[in-house]
Amino acid sequence: MREAIVVGAGIGGLAAAKGLLDAGWRVTVLEEASALREVGAGVALGRNALAALDALDLGDAVRAVGVDALLQGVRTAQGTRLLRATEFDSSSFVGIHRTTLHRILADAVGDAEVVTDATVVRVHPGARPRVELVEAGEQRERVADLVVGADGIDSVVRAAIRDDLPVDPSGSTCWRGVVARRDDTPPGATQWYGAGTEVGIMPIDGDRVFWYVAARARVGTAAPDEHSAAIAAARGFEEVVRAHVSAEPEAPVLRHDLRLLPTGLRTFVAPGVALLGDAAHAMLPTLGQGAAMALEDAATLGVLAARDDVDELLGAYDALRRPRTQSLQRLAYEVYRSCLAVRQPVLAALRNGILHLVPTLAAEIATDWMLRWSPPRR
Template sequence: MAETGRAIVIGAGIGGLAAAAALHQKGWAVTVLERTPALRPVGAALSLAPNALRALDVLGIGDEIRGLAAWQGDGGLRTPGGRWLSRSDAEAAAARFGGPLVLLPRTTLVDRLAALLPPGTVRTGTPAALADPGDRDRPARVGADGDELEAELVVGADGVNSRVRATLFPAHPGAVYAGFTTWRVLIPVPGAEFAPHETWGRGRIWGTQPLADGRVYAYGAAMVPAGQRAPDDEKAELLRRYGDWHHPVPAVLAAIRPEDVLRHDVHHLARPLPAYHAGRTALLGDAAHAMPPTLGQGGNLAIEDAVVLAHHGADLAAYTADRLPRTTAIARRAVRVARLNMAGSRAVVAVRNTVVTALSQAGPAFLLRGFDGVADWRPPYASGRQHAGKP
């Protein structure tokens, strides 16, 4: 197969845009096809761990994104009554994994990735379908808005309900409900001062995180049957579920308007795919390895996928060999964490909280070990721009 040529990326989310930028950097002629009429990312904010930031170094924007880090002190894990189960140390985490954790609006990253592409690369309002994945002797074919396009490489970056994945692996059962729904908001909260935290209750969690632009990113998750919606509005639902939790949760809820709340049921790939490619077509991000958000790694791994795919280029078997073991292991870990932090049994919650408290007394390094092998990942090739903390 050709080492470069024409590449078509289906989906203009974070993973798709990162892949397009990485492939463009490697000399591919890239077209991105996005079905929505504009680049409107789903979700309010995104956390980027050092592994994703090192992948963004490859694209030349890692330092710029690091500059948006807002978390400089301690945060941690709490109970709904406000008791600290564990405290986290931003400096210890940065020292262990080689950089900070950056929380930023998804729109900021989408805009920055799109700016790396030549004008006209992204075609919005263009639904696309994989017509033929191609093989060594023929290009892949994509149907888009009445046209049929050929390419030496097609990238399916079309999310958890990927149509490209269904075409490549029709026998795979696809995404299944993870057992819980999520709410997310990104709002100003005047006068709110707090340490960033995640709070674990019985069958529900809450997180409140400050952003560098002064806004607050807050999220909740609860074990509920799939497809449910509030009988009135989702702000009212949040008040019912979290209104009596510790400060600053009531202040955040008071600042929310009903239209600020995004609610989505969580789906994941409970059965791993046999490969992340077929023919000349590759999958990345949620299309390849959708997982619960409990490790905050979904978007991070999509960015990793993007630079690794561009590194291997047309050698998609090497891409699968590189990415499938890592992402499958992290997805399984995310499922285990979801079972822990979304536990609904009073007895299990009591044991969980006792164990977390005991482990935290051993110091932040003990708890940070849970991200060993995740946040310390490095890309297979270096960027031309190295940030100061990177060896």
């Protein structure tokens, strides 16, 4: 039985473990934290993400708990409609809490060896790649046929492929919270654009609502009370936005600076090593496709893992995943530049005027292109 080591037990790492298990591999998952957990709030899963979950035999489990989050379009901060909601299937999303999705994935990898409190120090590519790590405070080494780096934007595994790729700050930060659903909660995912600020609201499982507030900010800035800081950032938005952001959150409001990887990786693989999710292609969240790309990666890897030759598997994985994910990285950055990065009110008004003129069909075609994906054939 071939062996795989997955570094990172987030959504992408657990999904990769599920795909490899289904292909008959023995899988070890290494997680730096002391317990399996997911930090985050809500996530929107489009039909591409659901297709990936279906390939992992988890689509029905996610649909059973997630809620319909049909796109409701984009509005100005004061509520004027900019881009209309569309009526086609590609506009249909499932809203779910990240911890709910993570729990479904964790329950599905019961046959894997999950090692917590395991800090990977270095990965050595090769026919039998080696992983140096500190496990429960002791130096150790593990060897496998394949190492999957699903350890996020600050990936240690990525150094096995390229160790000089910088992580770029965007110049913006994002607050995220989850509150109880209200009578005035929009029926689906809705966005509002301000000057240098963006807000989104989406219903998720448990009769809850996920909100985010993104705004321009210096890197590393923190506030004594991040919830109050998010409320202040949304001050100029219409009442329905302010009411949701200021509501009592079910857990402390999260804040993270928005960062991205440049599209400078010429390959996602090295002998015996593959990168997955943010470790390979961390993108700005302007398209809402970060989790979806990790799930697509994992489903693709799971299909290809049935191949006997690991080098062939890795070559096919790189050819299938790198062009698509890097295209979306670039698109996410361009959307950021034309929307969230626009700080001057006059320029924001000009941007709004341009968006107001975009035909609904054009927006639908772009959305359809982004979400039109299916896993490779086995």
